[in-house]
Amino acid sequence: MTLTSDRVEVAADPRQQYEQAMAERWSDGVPLLPATDDAVEAILAASPYPADHALCVLPPRNGVATVELIAINAAMAGVEPAAFGVVLAALEAMSEPEWNAFGLTTTTSSVFPMLVVNGACRDELGIDYRASCMGGAAGRGSMTIGRAVALCLRNIGGQRAGETTKSVFGQPARFGFCFGEWEERSPWPALSVRRGFRADQNVVTVHGGKGTFPLADIHNDDPRDLLYLIAKSLAFPLANPYLGNPENGEVIVAFNPMWAERFGRAFPDVEDLQRYLRAHACQPIDLWPAANAAMLADRGRVDPEGRVHLFERPDQFVPMVCGGLGSLHAIALPSFGESQMQSKAILSKS
Amino acid sequence: MRTHGVYMRPHQSYDAGMSDPATVWVRRPTAAPGGDESAPAFRLDRAVSGLTIGVREDRAWRSWQLIGDIWSEYLRRDGAETITVETGAQVGQPGSDDRKQIDELAAVVDAAVVGLGTCGSCTTFTIKDAVALEEQERPVVAVVCEEFLVHGQNVATHLGHRDLKILVLPYPLEARPDDELRAIADEYYPRMLELLGVAS
Structure with a gap:
């Protein structure tokens, strides 16, 4: 050689x-x-x-x-x-x-x-x-x-x-x-x-x-409640998809195996889980101060119920399983967007 | 210090009588940067009256939207027609739509002003879009804030357009009141025309 x-x-x-x-x-x-x-x-x-x-x-x-x-x-x-x-x-x-x-x-x-x-x-x-x-x-x-x-x-x-x-x-x-x-x-x-x-x-x-974004809960055993809170946490108001285009990018949501088992029972089809995350990964437009709210409204980001979704499609939420068996943590890898x-x-x- | 590809340790010297310390040979892990050659840049060499000038704005930067709009107004005052396009995406369908917009702009304008480089990736795409126009042999000025000038020059060089004209604006523009931005627009308008090669 x-x-x-x-x-x-x-x-x-x-x-x-x-x-x-x-x-x-x-x-x-x-x-x-x-x-x-x-x-x-x-x-x-x-x-x-x-x-x-x-x-x-x-x-x-x-x-x-x-x-x-x-x-x-x-x-x-x-x-x-x-x-x-x-x-x-x-x-x-x-x-x-x-x-x-x-x-x-x-x-x-x-x-x-x-x-x-x-x-x-x-x-x-x-x-x-x-x-x-x-x-x-x-x-x-x-x-x-x-x-x-x-x-x-x-x-x-x-x-x-x-x-x-x-x-x-x-x-x-x-x-x-x-x-x-x-x-x-x-x-x-x-x-x-x-x-x-x-x-x-x-x-x-x-x-x-963009980094590792840790999520934790010990107060609620209901998988839908827990996923609801995860979805809300992903839609933090300064997330990149709120700056740019909701059509672009994905967020990885890594579940520990114990939570994954719980979520799998509630959502045997992963696409149903993705739809659930997409539906709840949003915030009310009132959350943002006027300048941000005006920009989001100007870009057509506010839905008829007054919510702003993090992403446009369910497939932009990418669940996966990894980590130890501590049954109280998940971790998100937030998107750059573009x-x-x-x-x-x-x-x-x- | 490197001589014929051999690394000479810079902090040590050896007496003639000393035996050389043990060394090993390794392979250099770096690549030469792209952009050895530079594509030509173009100038208008005439007044703007009667020409069509494109202005590429970015929906991320309100300050640049204001300055771009003011310059469009001044260009029309000076007898040009203007076409403003707004970009804001890098990938996906929105990104494809933006790049298509730039290609279409290149087909109809005589020259263009492209901004704004005031973050890392937006500087990259400002330069990329300016290069796309220059590749259609259009005089073009890329507008970049001072903090991102070196980065903008690097991108232009590595894309093979080292001679791309770059207008440097103060940094930051965001969070300045409108009257300051108007003053900046006024102050830099003549320099923008000069870089386009506008003759009076």
Whole structure:
């Protein structure tokens, strides 16, 4: 295998390597593994594409993401070769125009790609989907795949805080965010199946999420009451869809397995649950001060009952199941709005 | 310091008699940015009288709607016809409708003013829409607030339109009273015309 990217001599000492990576601006602030030829070649050996294949162009600086460059960043993040296909599929998903990578990598918003994985590869690769799956579980797959995607945006796309990306606050997910669905505990078809894939396929879904928005309750056991409160919580008055177009974007609503079981009994068909969420994810126009209310009215957002819905369609509410068994929490991944979730099958070398 | 692709540690020096410390070779993880070449920019080189000038507003920014409307009024005063389009979406059907609007605008105007870059993604789409007009060989000015100028220039460069004319307005415009915005519109109108290449 012949690698064509630039070779760079660095100190063998890991602390000096860390300093050099910081000086070169390759790092996200955390130490990286050295992308030696051996490490990069091992990853490329597992790639479904040749090293010189240009997978996509990554904004904001429109760098060409060859498979070799992606492999270098994956090696630095510690991605094991078997997991490289997830990184590639995620980047392919992000390069779909409707994901709006140019907008998302440059916005003042905190939004960042959030990766949801379905399929058997979750266990094979250490992708967290049980307790603390969105941070803290420390699965190698979750941590390294998410970080590799973030490093590709940084090093190939040229994303730099305050320069090419204008994100006011950023968010912890900008270090990398990847978790799985606990599909075996879901009362509904897996997210990937609902998005048109076979149940036996490994699939990554990329969501432009603004952050993690925690929800909790211990006072009401009725699933409809609880979902009603979740819907109301999703429709918080400063949510992005109230700024822009209600036709665009999705919110992921992740239920713990215990709540999912409860909701599954009340709504065996997930589309009924989505319709219920859509119906109740609204607020009375009187909630907003005059200036906001006037803008919402001017844009035709107020329905005949004087309510303003968060989204236009039920399918923009994306329920899924993951997390530990603590039966009092859900978590939402709110939408940036101007981004449509994308899914890709994870390919491996045939 | 880098010499022929070799990273020389900047904070250390070695005596001739010292053996080199152990090193390893790694691969550089970065890509060259896009936009090596720049597409041409265009100028009117005539007065606006008798021309049709497009003004692209953004429904997110009331301040820019006011300034855009004032400039449209001044352009009509100076003998031009104006067409104002309002955008506000980046994806989905609303985004497709907006981009179609820009394409249609490019087909009927002699020049255009496109704003407003006053957030990250709205600057990106201001520049993208301005580039779409410039690709139809229309003189165009992208209007960007000072805080987002570098970002706007980066986007233009990486889209291959480094020479795109960008008019810089003060930042922030939002939350200013209308009389201040009118003053800004008055102050920057001549500069906008100058960037379009308007001859008196």
